[in-house]
Amino acid sequence: MKLQFLIFACIIFKFSTAILQNVTVRGVTFCNKKPVAKVDVRLVEKDIVGQYDTLNRVRTNEMGEFEVFGEKNEYFSITPILQIIHRCNTEINCLRTSTYVIPEKFVGSVYDMNLIALDLYDNDETYCHNLLSPWAQ
Numbered sequence: 001m002k003l004q005f006l007i008f009a010c011i012i013f014k015f016s017t018a019i020l021q022n023v024t025v026r027g028v029t030f031c032n033k034k035p036v037a038k039v040d041v042r043l044v045e046k047d048i049v050g051q052y053d054t055l056n057r058v059r060t061n062e063m064g065e066f067e068v069f070g071e072k073n074e075y076f077s078i079t080p081i082l083q084i085i086h087r088c089n090t091e092i093n094c095l096r097t098s099t100y101v102i103p104e105k106f107v108g109s110v111y112d113m114n115l116i117a118l119d120l121y122d123n124d125e126t127y128c129h130n131l132l133s134p135w136a137q
Ligand SMILES: *[C@@H]1O[C@H](CO)[C@@H](O)[C@H](O)[C@H]1NC(C)=O
Pocket: 021, 022, 023, 108, 109
């Protein structure tokens, strides 16, 4: 029994070499045709059990530009997701999180999103955090 377990463990180990994978995402955020400065941009990764890991976070500069790099050791191909947390066209005390899945072919290179219109609700997970609530981040 112990020997069988040992053999099994050896097989698992042999096939489970994690690979360090990276991605760089860049773009310019706009709201109502104006660039948005100081927007919270997060590069996250959804792992095999559905947990989100933040790889890195940055803020857009005065011209709305950002570039974020992230890397992670994974057994499988990483699934990077860009989250932009902003107040474009929201009600007062609300934040929106727009999410963009980064296509797998850009893992290991640069995904240039160019112009990102935060006005659009297509990729919006539409969280309306009440900033006055004690649970607000
Ligand atoms: C990102 O990954 C690619 C492909 O594995 C590699 O060639 C490149 O050097 C990595 N970049 C950085 C900054 O680690």
